[in-house]
Structures are given as C-alpha cells and as structure tokens.
Amino acid sequence: MPLLEVKELRTWFPVKKGLFGPTRYVKAVDGVSFTLERGEVLAVIGESGSGKTTLGRTVLRLIKPTGGKIIFEEKDITNTPESQLRWYRFSTAMVFQDPFSSLNPYHTVQYILEEPLILRGVPPEERHELVVKALEEVRLTPPEDFLKKYPHMLSGGQRQRIGIARALITRPKFVVADEPVSMLDVSIRAEMLSLMRSLQEKYGITMIYITHDIATAKYLSDKILVMYAGKMVEYGPFRDVIKEPLHPYTQALIEALPDPDPTNRFRIRKVPPGEPPSLINPPPGCRFHPRCPYAIKGKCEKEEPPFIEAKKNHFVACWLH
Numbered sequence: 001m002p003l004l005e006v007k008e009l010r011t012w013f014p015v016k017k018g019l020f021g022p023t024r025y026v027k028a029v030d031g032v033s034f035t036l037e038r039g040e041v042l043a044v045i046g047e048s049g050s051g052k053t054t055l056g057r058t059v060l061r062l063i064k065p066t067g068g069k070i071i072f073e074e075k076d077i078t079n080t081p082e083s084q085l086r087w088y089r090f091s092t093a094m095v096f097q098d099p100f101s102s103l104n105p106y107h108t109v110q111y112i113l114e115e116p117l118i119l120r121g122v123p124p125e126e127r128h129e130l131v132v133k134a135l136e137e138v139r140l141t142p143p144e145d146f147l148k149k150y151p152h153m154l155s156g157g158q159r160q161r162i163g164i165a166r167a168l169i170t171r172p173k174f175v176v177a178d179e180p181v182s183m184l185d186v187s188i189r190a191e192m193l194s195l196m197r198s199l200q201e202k203y204g205i206t207m208i209y210i211t212h213d214i215a216t217a218k219y220l221s222d223k224i225l226v227m228y229a230g231k232m233v234e235y236g237p238f239r240d241v242i243k244e245p246l247h248p249y250t251q252a253l254i255e256a257l258p259d260p261d262p263t264n265r266f267r268i269r270k271v272p273p274g275e276p277p278s279l280i281n282p283p284p285g286c287r288f289h290p291r292c293p294y295a296i297k298g299k300c301e302k303e304e305p306p307f308i309e310a311k312k313n314h315f316v317a318c319w320l321h
C-alpha cells in the first residue's frame with residue numbers, strides 16, 4: 001500500500017472581477033495524480049507559476065482542495081475538518097524556500113527547534129537531547145555554539161540547515177520541501193541536497209521535492225512529475241524521464257540545463273522561449289501548444305491530450321505519443 005495517493009487533485013482559487021463581476025478561477029492545480037511509496041522522493045518540476053507550491057501545500061492540507069482525492073495511509077483526508085487533522089499535522093512537515101523569513105527572528109535556535117517538540121508534548125528532559133542531536137545531524141557542530149544564536153547571526157546555508165532540522169526533529173513520515181536551495185549560494189546547493197538525501201534515507205522519509213531547476217533534482221529524486229500551467233505533462237521514474245523525456249516541455253527543460261561544454265551552450269534550443277499561459281483562461285487543447293515546436297495543427301490546439309502510459313510506468317500527456 002502506498003503511503004500517499006493523490007488522484008485528480010484540483011485546487012482552483014476564486015477571483016472576482018469587480019464587485020458584481022462573475023467569479024472566475026485560477027486553476028493552479030488541475031487534475032494531478034501520483035502515488036508515493038514509503039521512502040520515495042518525488043521531484044515536482046515546472047516553471048514559476050505552474051502550480052508546484054499550490055500542489056505541495058494542498059497535499060499537506062494547508063489549502064483545501066477543490067476536487068480530487070488525497071489518501072494518506074489509506075485514510076481519505078481530502079475534506080477532513082482541521083479539528084480531525086492533528087495526527088496528519090504530526091505526520092508531516094514542510095521545508096520552506098526562504099530561510100531568511102521562515103525562522104522567527106526573535107527566537108533562539110534552541111527554541112526554534114524545541115517548539116515542534118513542545119507542541120507534541122515531548123517532556124523537557126528529552127527535548128534538549130533531541131535538539132542537540134538534530135543540530136549534529138545537519139552538521140551544525142559543536143551544537144553548543146548554535147543553541148543561543150538568533151537567525152540573523154547565521155548564514156543562509158546555516159539557517160536552511162536549521163529549517164531542515166526543525167522539519168525533521170519530530171520524525172515526520174512525509175515532508176514537502178519547496179525550493180529548499182533556490183535562495184542559497186550556488187556553491188552550497190549540492191551539499192545541502194546531499195544532506196537532505198542522507199537524512200531522508202536514514203529515516204525513510206517520503207518526500208516531495210519542489211523545484212524549477214531540473215538539474216538539482218538528481219540529488220534527491222526517485223520519481224519526477226513535470227507540471228505545466230497546472231497540469232501534469234509527464235510522470236515517471238526519474239532516470240527514465242531524464243534519459244528519454246517524452247514531452248516537448250520536459251525536453252526543453254532538460255535542454256535548458258547549463259552545459260559544461262562551451263560549444264553546446266550556443267546550440268539552438270528546440271523550444272522557443274515564452275511565457276506560461278494564464279491560469280484563468282488557459283489555451284484550449286494542450287496548454288503547451290502555443291510554445292510547442294511540434295504542435296500538430298488542427299489537433300493540439302483543439303483537443304486536450306489524455307494522460308497515457310507510453311512506456312512502462314512512464315506517463316505523458318501529448319498527442320505525439
């Protein structure tokens with residue numbers, strides 16, 4: 001049995017034009033499905049505004065879904081009222097993008113790490129030991145040097161280590177990490193992702209890793225889900241998708257990776273750059289068709305491609321397949 005099953009999930013935000021205007025919807029997540037076994041990591045990839053954060057927050061039930069299903073440990077939590085979600089809150093955690101604003105500036109590192117334990121009723125004598133261990137695990141040593149510090153006394157990388165330690169200190173079963181390295185210096189990103197991978201493996205944590213940068217996903221992913229304008233366009237085992245991307249959008253994301261060979265940097269990209277479409281009024285048919293170099297006239301702009309299993313466990317929504 002998978003730990004998490006997400007079926008046809010939809011999160012639409014109502015927006016009103018004027019006081020008496022009609023209500024329209026920003027379809028931030030529009031029919032996303034995946035499953036996660038215990039200990040698996042799913043990378044969710046897509047450009048800014050494709051709905052990744054909304055997907056992560058909806059799965060954590062920080063946002064109420066508009067439709068679809070979220071099943072965690074065989075329990076349907078799609079519409080469970082907040083008063084009955086305590087156990088789910090205690091089973092899950094989030095690592096945020098911005099280590100500068102996600103930690104309370106008025107609290108010491110010790111309190112920042114202790115707080116989730118206090119909320120769970122862990123007795124004081126156990127808390128100190130857990131905090132020290134958490135600091136050691138994220139390689140902030142010796143821990144005594146950090147306990148009394150405030151976030152502004154730490155570097156960006158150190159703060160994000162605190163963010164990771166805080167998320168993991170309660171041993172959650174499921175974690176959503178939303179762009180956890182995108183605000184950090186490029187030189188420390190790989191190290192931070194490797195640290196997350198080693199802790200994730202050590203504790204068998206199931207994880208969603210959200211990123212716009214497919215290159216960073218290799219450190220931390222078993223599966224990959226590519227989103228475009230609220231829709232999933234490709235989903236499958238990480239290696240298979242990277243080796244043989246089936247959707248022109250995934251191909252474009254992989255092509256856009258910085259290439260260490262300078263002669264390749266000037267290669268003409270297969271996909272012309274462009275803006276992701278409006279999520280209030282997305283293009284009909286395939287949402288990617290206005291940017292797609294392979295769009296089939298009379299087809300792609302009219303009919304939405306179904307999501308099909310093109311190869312074993314490797315799914316795509318594209319009329320080319």
Ligand SMILES: Nc1ncnc2c1ncn2[C@@H]1O[C@H](COP(=O)(O)OP(=O)(O)OP(=O)(O)O)[C@@H](O)[C@H]1O
Binds near residue numbers: 013049052
């Ligand atoms: N509370 C809200 N009300 C209305 N629209 C929203 C709300 N939250 C998000 N959106 C819209 O939903 C769309 C998807 O946003 P989301 O943050 O999920 O995308 P993203 O892929 O995570 O992008 P980024 O990488 O920039 O965070 C955007 O158009 C955004 O403006």
